[in-house]
Amino acid sequence: MVSDAPVQVAADGARSCRYSIVCGGRVMGGLELKVESSAPQTGHVHFPAHGRSDQDANHSASVVTAAERLLRDWGCTTVRVRAPRREAEELLAKLGYRSVSRIMVKELGTRPDLPPSVGARTLTQEEFEAFVRAAQAQYALSFVGRGFPLAEAEKIARSATTSLLPNGLATQGVALRCLVEQEEVVGRLWVADSGPAPEPGAYVYDVEVAEGRRGRGFGRALMLHAEQIAWDWGCRRMGLNVFEGNTVAERLYASLGYRTTLHSIARDL
Numbered sequence: 001m002v003s004d005a006p007v008q009v010a011a012d013g014a015r016s017c018r019y020s021i022v023c024g025g026r027v028m029g030g031l032e033l034k035v036e037s038s039a040p041q042t043g044h045v046h047f048p049a050h051g052r053s054d055q056d057a058n059h060s061a062s063v064v065t066a067a068e069r070l071l072r073d074w075g076c077t078t079v080r081v082r083a084p085r086r087e088a089e090e091l092l093a094k095l096g097y098r099s100v101s102r103i104m105v106k107e108l109g110t111r112p113d114l115p116p117s118v119g120a121r122t123l124t125q126e127e128f129e130a131f132v133r134a135a136q137a138q139y140a141l142s143f144v145g146r147g148f149p150l151a152e153a154e155k156i157a158r159s160a161t162t163s164l165l166p167n168g169l170a171t172q173g174v175a176l177r178c179l180v181e182q183e184e185v186v187g188r189l190w191v192a193d194s195g196p197a198p199e200p201g202a203y204v205y206d207v208e209v210a211e212g213r214r215g216r217g218f219g220r221a222l223m224l225h226a227e228q229i230a231w232d233w234g235c236r237r238m239g240l241n242v243f244e245g246n247t248v249a250e251r252l253y254a255s256l257g258y259r260t261t262l263h264s265i266a267r268d269l
Helices: 060-073 085-094 125-144 150-164 218-233 247-255
Strands: 015-023 026-035 042-046 078-083 098-107 119-122 174-181 184-192 202-209 237-243 259-268
Touching: 026 060, 042 060, 060 078, 060 085, 078 085, 085 098, 085 259, 098 247, 125 150, 125 174, 125 184, 125 202, 174 218, 184 218, 202 218, 218 237, 218 247, 237 247
Parallel strands: 042 078, 202 237
Antiparallel strands: 015 026, 026 042, 078 259, 098 237, 098 259, 119 174, 174 184, 184 202
């Protein structure tokens, strides 16, 4: 790998660097290494979403092994790779990576309608605070499942929420909504006009159906409302992340036309 520029180090300690993958004098692709300030022990390797040829994809294991050496020098003890399916499958088979999640994307067509039995409104301040607490707890648990201590996982979750919602309900480019049936809140939604998916477009950060109301189509209605919001913003693409093992959500998104573009996999260094 050949660095395209010096390592970029931010004031908060985050760092990143882009590399070209060169073999026999030919540039075969590229990747980016990143470390976030909220979790400096975790290194991130990002392959481009479009992938590479089958022949080039076969070199993924050797490329990631080289990336791991660099991340160890940065002080990382865990590596997380975001890659298209071919690269991810090779790393799962050859280097012992485990699946974590996947990014799914949908090209939006016409503006959808909600079922006539439900409506939507903005969260109240009290509802927003409860929703953020629940979202932070769920996000922290995803890190605990990857081996992080609970206190550290909770710190990461709080930092992520603060950076994404610096002004709470008034944060620009964000919609925090609830789904209502007969004046009862049956679900909540957090969508933004951009996100971590590599393709530009709106992004669903969280969707939650109330306990006791699941299995009744409210998850689908929430996703349709997210698409309405994106459409009204002028976005024609929607992305989201689904964690490994959440087959109910994955099937819902697939039935709505979402397709997997990237897999996120991880292992300890």
